[in-house]
Amino acid sequence: MAGPVLAGWLDVCQHRCMSNMELLPLLEPTDQAVEPCCPPLTERPFTAGEAETAARMFKALGDPVRLRLFSAVASHEGGEACVCDISDVGVSQPTVSHHLKKLKEAGLLTSERRGTWVYYRVEPSVLAAMGKLLSTAPAAV
Amino acid sequence: MAGPVLAGWLDVCQHRCMSNMELLPLLEPTDQAVEPCCPPLTERPFTAGEAETAARMFKALGDPVRLRLFSAVASHEGGEACVCDISDVGVSQPTVSHHLKKLKEAGLLTSERRGTWVYYRVEPSVLAAMGKLLSTAPAAV
DNA sequence: TCGGTATTTCGACATCCGTCGATGGCTTGC
DNA sequence: GCAAGCCATCGACGGATGTCGAAATACCGA
Numbered sequence A, B: 001m002a003g004p005v006l007a008g009w010l011d012v013c014q015h016r017c018m019s020n021m022e023l024l025p026l027l028e029p030t031d032q033a034v035e036p037c038c039p040p041l042t043e044r045p046f047t048a049g050e051a052e053t054a055a056r057m058f059k060a061l062g063d064p065v066r067l068r069l070f071s072a073v074a075s076h077e078g079g080e081a082c083v084c085d086i087s088d089v090g091v092s093q094p095t096v097s098h099h100l101k102k103l104k105e106a107g108l109l110t111s112e113r114r115g116t117w118v119y120y121r122v123e124p125s126v127l128a129a130m131g132k133l134l135s136t137a138p139a140a141v
Numbered sequence C: 001t002c003g004g005t006a007t008t009t010c011g012a013c014a015t016c017c018g019t020c021g022a023t024g025g026c027t028t029g030c
Numbered sequence D: 001g002c003a004a005g006c007c008a009t010c011g012a013c014g015g016a017t018g019t020c021g022a023a024a025t026a027c028c029g030a
Helices: A004-018 A048-060 A064-075 A093-105 A124-134 B004-018 B048-060 B064-075 B093-105 B124-134
Strands: A080-082 A109-114 A117-122 B080-082 B109-114 B117-122
Touching (some): A048 A093, A048 B048, A048 B064, A064 A080, A064 A093, A064 A117, A093 A117, A117 A124, B048 B093, B048 B124, B064 B080, B064 B093, B064 B117, B093 B109, B093 B117
Antiparallel strands (some): A109 A117, B080 B117
């Protein structure tokens, strides 16, 4: 029940973003290594589809609680954190779980159960893609 | 009726972000030139206040229509665009106006009336700040 | 097998948000 | 001054969203 809504974006973005770009950082010192889901915001007007895709990422970070949770995971030692390590954000525990699910559905986090605890870690390629989105196009091409 | 809610963020962020950083890009090749509103997401867990501030920015870009409008302005010639130039996003004119207002309240756009038309332009410093937010801390300090 | 802990899911609720049509304010040109 | 065009505001509506308590699920240790 993760939702067919997400399937589209996950398919499109992760598929296009995750594939082998950190595996060969030496070959291309250019920015081509990390292929973002959409062109930089300043390059040309977004199409409806691009906007739909990118907005889903921004929306996921558009809630203070989610942002705190995401930051907590991203800054945690080893790049991952147990839910119990980051649940102190002022809302109930079910709400924490709800927000973590949202972040996961947006492709920003992944989760893995190890024994009693569930660990969340950031999806670095998506972070890089969003960074590229916001970067003012460096006079490319 | 722009809202006292925004006043806080505008005060805090614009005040801290806009001041003289693009005026001296030559002095410091480091990243210190652009002072973001918050530390990078990966540096340490966000405080409640930081999350509130940053989430407002992400939220503003978390809607497909707003993202298209913002991209249209950002990519328009001269860095600014008349409302009439970017109104073709599939929603009614009042809705376009509504979203432009939201982007303006979030500090991402500024507007200026020149004769019959109203021109919107992007706030470059805020874009840079958001980019910094997403950048994985480059082994600083 | 059973109790305890960690996490998710469910159901419900109040609030926020995007959207529209109608209306109003402002500027230009006649 | 008056009609026309551009843009903002208003009021209303339906749907999405954040939040919680209660209950269900998953895992571990005894």
